[in-house]
Amino acid sequence: xxxxxxxxxxxxxxxxxxxxxxxxxxxxxxxxxxxxxxxxxxxxxxxxxxxxxxxxxxxxxxxxxxxxxxxxxxxxxxxxxxxxxxxxxxxxxxx
Amino acid sequence: xxxxxxxxxxxxxxxxxxxxxxxxxxxxxxxxxxxxxxxxxxxxxxxxxxxxxxxxxxxxxxxxxxxxxxxxxxxxxxxxxxxxxxxxxxxxxxxxxxxxxxxxxxxxxxxxxxxxxxxxxxxxxxxxxxxxxxxxxxxxxxxxxxxxxxxxxxxxxxxxxxxxxxxxxxxxxxxxxxxxxxxxxxxxxxxxxxxxxxxxxxxxxxxxxxxxxxxxxxxxxxxxxxxxxxxxxxxxxxxxxxxxxxxxxxxxxxxxxxxxxxxxxxxxxxxxxxxxxxxxxxxxxxxxxxxxxxxxxxxxxxxxxxxxxxxxxxxxxxxxxxxxxxxxxxxxxxxxxxxxxxxxxxxxxxxxxxxxxxxxxxxxxxxxxxxxxxxxxxxxxxxxxxxxxxxxxxxxxxxxxxxxxxxxxxxxxxxxxxxxxxxxxxxxxxxx
Numbered sequence: 001x002x003x004x005x006x007x008x009x010x011x012x013x014x015x016x017x018x019x020x021x022x023x024x025x026x027x028x029x030x031x032x033x034x035x036x037x038x039x040x041x042x043x044x045x046x047x048x049x050x051x052x053x054x055x056x057x058x059x060x061x062x063x064x065x066x067x068x069x070x071x072x073x074x075x076x077x078x079x080x081x082x083x084x085x086x087x088x089x090x091x092x093x094x095x
Numbered sequence: 096x097x098x099x100x101x102x103x104x105x106x107x108x109x110x111x112x113x114x115x116x117x118x119x120x121x122x123x124x125x126x127x128x129x130x131x132x133x134x135x136x137x138x139x140x141x142x143x144x145x146x147x148x149x150x151x152x153x154x155x156x157x158x159x160x161x162x163x164x165x166x167x168x169x170x171x172x173x174x175x176x177x178x179x180x181x182x183x184x185x186x187x188x189x190x191x192x193x194x195x196x197x198x199x200x201x202x203x204x205x206x207x208x209x210x211x212x213x214x215x216x217x218x219x220x221x222x223x224x225x226x227x228x229x230x231x232x233x234x235x236x237x238x239x240x241x242x243x244x245x246x247x248x249x250x251x252x253x254x255x256x257x258x259x260x261x262x263x264x265x266x267x268x269x270x271x272x273x274x275x276x277x278x279x280x281x282x283x284x285x286x287x288x289x290x291x292x293x294x295x296x297x298x299x300x301x302x303x304x305x306x307x308x309x310x311x312x313x314x315x316x317x318x319x320x321x322x323x324x325x326x327x328x329x330x331x332x333x334x335x336x337x338x339x340x341x342x343x344x345x346x347x348x349x350x351x352x353x354x355x356x357x358x359x360x361x362x363x364x365x366x367x368x369x370x371x372x373x374x375x376x377x378x379x380x381x382x383x384x385x386x387x388x389x390x391x392x393x394x395x396x397x398x399x400x401x402x403x404x405x406x407x408x409x410x411x412x413x414x415x416x417x418x419x420x421x422x423x424x425x426x427x428x429x430x431x432x433x434x435x436x437x438x439x440x441x442x443x444x445x446x447x448x449x450x451x452x453x454x455x456x457x458x459x460x461x462x463x464x465x466x467x468x469x470x471x472x473x474x475x476x477x478x479x480x481x482x483x484x485x486x487x488x489x490x491x492x493x494x495x496x497x498x499x500x501x502x503x504x505x506x507x508x509x510x511x512x513x514x515x516x517x518x519x520x521x522x523x524x525x526x527x
Binding site for chain 1: 131135136137138140201202221222224226240241242258261271272274277279281283284328330337340341344345346348369370371372373374376
């Protein structure tokens with residue numbers, strides 16, 4: 001199984017500790033109403049993981065700020081999605 | 096902040112920098128706001144720079160812009176799992192200045208472009224996120240930022256805030272982007288010695304090669320891949336429509352790694368040191384996905400307006416051109432003493448319609464729909480074409496007439512006669 005962490009390790013971030021810019025609105029919706037949980041497949045930084053009990057856990061520290069998760073969550077609109085505060089988040093060296 | 100500006104530009108990408116530069120040159124008081132640490136630190140592109148678009152803004156850009164290689168060869172590959180069938184076009188005509196296309200590294204280029212805007216008189220503040228637009232009724236009167244006392248006022252705001260276009264969505268100017276209208280692209284940059292790159296691609300100093308790819312590497316999804324040569328690095332990536340990504344179980348990074356392992360691609364990046372992994376959405380909805388791009392006190396430019404020509408892999412030139420045209424509209428109105436009202440800003444749309452931007456998008460308006468509904472162009476055909484080429488090339492004692500017959504039969508078996516005719520028609524309609 002390919003580890004995306006090895007790729008993200010090359011990237012430069014300034015993490016806004018304790019202030020995640022993306023949050024799941026209602027975890028119950030992910031667990032009980034979303035069969036596919038495609039955020040766990042489509043996020044290019046692997047920020048979303050499936051827990052054994054059907055829960056989806058989001059850790060946004062490695063976020064590449066693409067917007068994929070927000071756009072594919074079009075059935076439930078279950079994300080609070082904002083840009084990180086100015087100067088925080090991914091800082092591309094090359095882009 | 097009590098200070099008021101003529102125009103606020105949100106974003107310091109291709110569209111934002113083109114707009115800020117043009118506004119400042121036109122004598123307007125312009126504030127540009129960028130959320131990254133520096134201009135370019137949030138921006139992702141392949142990246143190819145088309146000289147024509149930047150030349151119209153900064154004619155002598157070649158003097159000091161950070162350019163990687165000018166392109167002398169274009170390769171288009173159709174891949175199946177073990178092969179590629181391709182066309183290569185290399186011309187000495189592309190090796191004579193002024194060069195037509197260059198590879199660039201966005202983090203470097205955007206800093207240069209922004210410096211030009213600041214030298215022209217624009218004020219740029221970085222590390223500042225615009226959180227929403229300030230509205231007076233329906234009119235945009237400024238922006239709210241995440242700085243202390245974060246309200247800033249202006250007579251107009253140019254939204255060059257990129258594909259996610261958060262500000263226009265929040266203000267209700269257009270609905271949320273649909274998965275069928277954007278592609279998710281992931282890419283990596285691999286560093287190699289300059290001589291290695293030049294030997295591998297049979298190119299001289301400063302000469303570059305582009306490879307555009309489609310086929311089974313997109314795993315049945317509507318998508319394309321690319322590989323570009325920079326001075327001391329190679330960037331490669333793959334992008335597929337989000338609506339397709341949504342329906343399957345391969346992660347974007349697995350797709351990228353599969354591409355890197357393809358027998359035609361792996362030798363090209365062999366020994367390289369990967370120094371960055373990036374992801375970005377590309378607005379590929381085309382003509383029918385372009386939203387309302389102006390209103391009272393606001394204009395949208397670049398990716399935020401879905402200005403990308405997916406079929407020709409053009410985006411940054413449309414971004415620069417729309418940024419420039421938005422700014423020119425405001426400069427002309429200001430000079431004429433006219434207010435930035437919606438009826439007056441309609442001139443921006445007229446300029447867009449009159450430019451290559453909307454003409455090209457209109458030409459390919461059917462393309463996204465046709466490719467969405469006909470995945471055989473990304474699955475069946477690459478394999479058929481590869482097998483046909485192999486059959487013709489492999490010498491094995493079978494006569495050529497029989498080989499041709501077998502090839503014809505393989506196409507009919509996969510798509511039927513009517514299917515083939517229909518596909519030819521659909522492909523022509525998409526490109527018409």
